[in-house]
Amino acid sequence: MEAGVIDLSRLQFALTALYHFLFVPLTLGMSFMLVIMESVYVMTNRPIWRVITRFWGKLFGINFVLGVATGLTMEFQFGTNWSYFSHYAGDIFGAPLAIEGLMAFFLEATMVGVMFFGWGRMSKLAHLIVTFLVALGTNLSAVWILIANGWMQNPVGATFNPETMRMEVSDFGQVLFNPIAQAKFVHTVSAGYVCASVFVLAISAFYLLRGRWVNVARRSMVVAAAFGLASSLSVVVLGDESGYALTDNQKMKLAAIEAAWHTAPAPAGITLVGWPDVHARTTRYSVEVPWVLGLIATRSLDKEVTGMSELVLKAQERISSGVIAYDAVQQLKRDPANVAERARFELHKRDLGYALLLKRHVADPRMASPQLIAATAWDVVPNVPLMFWAFRTMAFIGFYMIALFATAFVLASTRRHDRTRWFLKLALFSLPLPWVAIELGWVLAEVGRQPWAIDGVLPTFLASSSLTRGMLWTTIVGFTALYGTMAVIEVRLMLASIRKGPFEHGEDHAEDGGFGPGIPPASPPASPPVTPLTA
Template identity: 50%
Template sequence: MVPSDLVVDLSRWQFAATALYHFLFVPLTLGLSFILAAMETVYVTTGRKIYKEMAQFWGKLFAINFALGVATGLTMEFEFGTNWSTYSYYVGDVFGAPLAVEGLMAFFMESTFVGMMLLGWHRLSRVQHLTVTWLVALGSNLSALWILVANGFMQDPQGATFNPFTQRLELTSFVHLLFNPDAQAKFVHTSLAGYVTAAIFVVGISAWYLGKGRHVELARRSLRMAALFGVLSSVGVITLGDALGFIDGGRQPTKLAAMEGLWETEQAPASFNAIAFPSQDEQRNLYSIKIPYLLSILVKHDLSTPIVGIKQLEQEAAQRIKNGIPALTALEAIQQNPDNKQALATFDAHKQDLGYAFLLKRYAPDVAKATPAQIEKAAKDTIPEVWILFWSFRLMVAAGFAMLIFLVFATLYSLKTDCRRTGFLKIAPWFIPVPFFACEMGWVTAEVGRQPWTVYEQLPTWISASTHSASYMIFSLTGFVLLYTSFIVVEMYLMTKFVRKGPDEPGSQAGGSLAGQPVFAHPLLAPNRD
């Protein structure tokens, strides 16, 4: 029994909603943890109390974001079992490994040290507290690493082999799983995007303080550190984004062709569609503005390699569907008789295209009797929604370059000795949502571009979902949207409240009481009394 198309769509919408909500919190956690560590490092090495006040203030905002990020993230892992049971069975042996490591090694480490960081200002020495803060930053980014290793497998399944007897993908090489090029490039790209997000967050709030003439010294130094951190991170995001696009272009040509609105195969040097209005039904762009040569430079890094278009990719998919039919029929025979050597030999000869035969089964329950029309429909399914992918990619790239320009101006402004009110101070707070928007568009590009697969070329999305009723899915989707929206409201309220309140005044009891604390002889080993 397979789920209905409506249930599959609702399951996709629910996971997309929870993932996009969750990823509103993740980038800020990734980046702000390193900014806190940098601020505290300056405090420990110089002894200047202003940097301690900076770390404590931004640490409060980090804590709010971290708590709500955990609350939104935990449910996602349960959704694999509840809403994607076939997927969980099919790849659980592989997918469960990085998720288990993330939970045991990274998440628990991060959560433990977050508590010590927030409550240990007057209980730990300077060096001890600094070490804890750096461990928080390390744990945050290790969490991202293992999640992206799991996602990298879905984009480019390496390190696993399909077992025809258990009918599951089974892990064969943890090294190949971990060092999957897609996973590694995506990890660095995603982490750097988080650093940019945190940098603009700090710059925007600092600019608001400067515009109000409040907490000027803290705001000036915070703005300078965040702007410099952000410029370097923005350059890295753009560079690694290019590397990730190059990897995906070679491994997922359908994603590349859809991102570029490329219907016909382009001989080199290919033109780049800067603006286009793709029509999937007509398989053409209704309107486009092209930049000569640029596409070959961007995706192939040369001017001699042709770029395959959507129409040719559909033809290739149709051939792979035909080649996968014997694999699926052989697999069914092996299921009936595991000792059938002829069926096993046939399966081994065609197993690389088994996933394409699964696509066909959506239209032809008996794939051996599939008609050419059914094969053509299955082949068309291999192309993701072009207009979504085309525009989400361009919006992400446009936001990326806008953030780089913004952070360059922020850096130049921070170098001024006279921080008088300027247009920059008015604009900067309104720029805070831009990196969050860019991150969301990045995930839309990555995940929509993988369709129609949950595991690329191995397991189609239509067969991966659980067989719930549509009413159950509508109820749970509505519940998650309402719950997660309330989390966003709570975050906005708490963030606004603490930003308006501002950092604690020097000499206040922020971070805990000094009473009863021991005295250490060495200044770097003394508790944080100042």
């Protein structure tokens, strides 16, 4: 395989995945915000809430189409760019993706058409149920996608079969109820709800600053403030739960996030800021808060948080054990009925993936020297500076979101949210922050798993297809051009809809003060004097 093919394959998938996830969180959050808005319309029967629901539904629809279009290419890349991964783990990884398409995507794709074209063709309650089904289907999609991704982070419920040389399902229940997948789902969808809340808050603030469609913007902001406050609080709480899940299942990722080079005495302190020095394997200029990391990661004051150096020593032991499993597999390929080799494999099979790390340096892992095994063990450490700063940036934005929505909620409760201009400007400029945090979250999840395509099972450098650098550069340039064009189209459509405002042609603006754009109507002309002729 050409040099650089693995890095280019990862770059292409990262670009398409991060671009796709610009649309997914807004779809997740907006779907349930539409349910809330339409529920108010059904309960109050006030036409302005119908206008509000249809307006935000139009922006949801534009975003939904782009999310579907960009998601399709990602699924194909598992076959085109990561064919050995698909062969090695397709029995497990493919099942959640297939269920997602059959159960969730078909539901949301069907109901979204009914939602858009069903206005006036069904009862209000029936249309609300359809909107809820769209939201349900959208969030069910996230469930199954994150089950698949969670299995890559924590491959439970599967085992390696030396006869087929593939991973196979041993307990599908463990795959479904994987603790990493559960933590990722609730954290991810909550982040999507925050994203949608900021989107509604910012556009409503823009209208209020311009004095346009004031009553629509005021009501939309109230929904965004309440929904956003609950969601931002849940993101932080559920993010804490994700950190606790890492303690049991991804210790190296947790240590890299905290730049914990060595195991500290319990309870460990959390590093607020610092400068991770990879060469010296220390964190310079660190500022720590005592006990906090121990409480977050272990829920106790007497348990340790294992450092990277100690985890590397464990990886070294697992590589040596994996070499034994690798040798047993080679023997079983020649003699599948060999009972002794089967028993030896069963004893060490959990570490087989660690032996495969040696293939980056030597064709046959059994030929690796102790010195090579010790050096290879450090390959399990991800990019520590990137992990360290990505997490802290994401966490800062998370707490900022709580402060933003708490302020919005207080102002909305006191009915000052439509005239507090400093807050309206702050809300408008906060629009991109949830996307920054969400993309950094995926960087943490995926970079933190390296060097594994499947944690502890299949190294990334073995998972790719047999491609050339020319092929990959061609597709990267092509995807960049295509996605760039799609981004321009989406932004223009969004801006055009926002400029046009919430009212359709012929809709009654009476509940918005009698004038949609917020411009007072002209004074009526004076009546002509009544004369006997005109009378």
